[in-house]
Amino acid sequence: MSACNTPQPIIVGCGFLGKYLATKLVEKQQNPICLVRSQSSYQQLLKQKLRGVTCDLDAPLSANPEFNLSGNQVYYFAPPSNSDNDDHRIDNFLALCKTNPPSKIVYISTSGVYGDCQGNWVTEESPLAPISTRAKRRVYAEKALLAYCAQHNCSYIILRVGGIYGPGRLPIERLKDITVICPEEAPHSNRIHVADLAGVCFSAMSNNIQNEVINVADGHSTSMSDYYYKIADFAGLPKPACVPLSEAQDKLSAGMLSFINESRRLSIDKMNTLLDVEIQFPTLELGLEDCFRNS
Ligand SMILES: NC(=O)c1ccc[n+]([C@@H]2O[C@H](COP(=O)([O-])OP(=O)(O)OC[C@H]3O[C@@H](n4cnc5c(N)ncnc54)[C@H](OP(=O)(O)O)[C@@H]3O)[C@@H](O)[C@H]2O)c1
Secondary structure (H helix, E strand, O other): OOOOOOOOEEEEOOOHHHHHHHHHHHHOOOOOEEEEOOHHHHHHHHHOOOEEEEOOOOOOOOOEOOEOOOOOEEEEOOOOOOOOOOOHHHHHHHHHHHHOOOOEEEEEEEHHHHOOOOOOEEOOOOOOOOOOHHHHHHHHHHHHHHHHHHHOOOEEEEEEEOEEEOOOOOOOHHHHOOEEEOHHHOOEEOEEEHHHHHHHHHHHHHOOOOOEEEEEOOOOOEEHHHHHHHHHHHHOOOOOEEEOHHHHHHHOOHHHHHHHOOOOEEOOHHHHHHOOOOOOOOOHHHHHHHHHHOO
16 A cells, blocks of 8 residues: 555556556556566656566566555456466466455456357356467466455456457558458457556456456457458558368468357446446447557
8 A cells, every 4th residue: 555545556567458557547646556577668668657667477476665565456467477278477476465465456367268159149157168278377367366365355356358459559560461261251259449448447446346257348249350351441451361261271370270269249248337437449440440540
């Protein structure tokens, strides 16, 4: 806690999303502490006049005089480590929290934890069936967080987020050589503009709710193919080549293939009910318009 007993926001993994949120917090007279791993990211934070601290979650952590977790608000945005199916980063972080419990942790997970839902709507009650290693690590991290919060005086909000996009984070370079599934057969996927997601994170922390899992997306599921096609249109570039599903194994990159195994539409009813947010960019068209205006 800060001297005047107002919880101090701490953003663990202050990258693309974290910096959006940090700017929002500064506008609200909150002064977040922003944790990053590298010196280059630390220097970027300083340039943006944000309060940066370097720390490496890949190693066991010890108390750091530059930030105090106790009673404070943690936004945990660091991705899992990529060594196996576990997330050793969150283990290291939660070990540090044991002696200094934060008051609340808002954790960014992914909708990948639901696995393939064959294009059906997915609520927070849907079973977890992760397919990719990435998603398995998220399930591990969610469980670790739940176990920690059950034993310590700390509440949590887990946000299961679709694909994040925003100004400066569009796959424009990839348009040249990517092949996608033709739109009529393309699996459903979900997205959220980074500015909207930052608003959701703030609301999840500041609203009087605790210990909830909430899906987060813009409410208009689309497909990866549609995403690339729309970006091409906005950028004035040719649309990428497409192939039918029957040719996917031979013609798609490993990265794109991983997307065709999973199709789901995220229900955001719970988000709309519990969180005080108005999504500014409910469709890709509106979101991309903003991205191209601001790039
Ligand atoms: N991209 C998507 O579509 C998507 C979808 C759902 C969920 N997510 C998740 O949403 C979260 C936020 O995404 P983002 O785009 O803001 O991520 P990002 O830009 O890659 O930022 C990640 C941050 O975590 C820090 N970090 C990474 N490893 C670390 C370590 N070992 N120790 C300390 N800090 C470490 C990075 O610091 P350095 O810059 O110094 O390395 C960076 O500040 C991530 O967990 C991401 O996996 C992403």
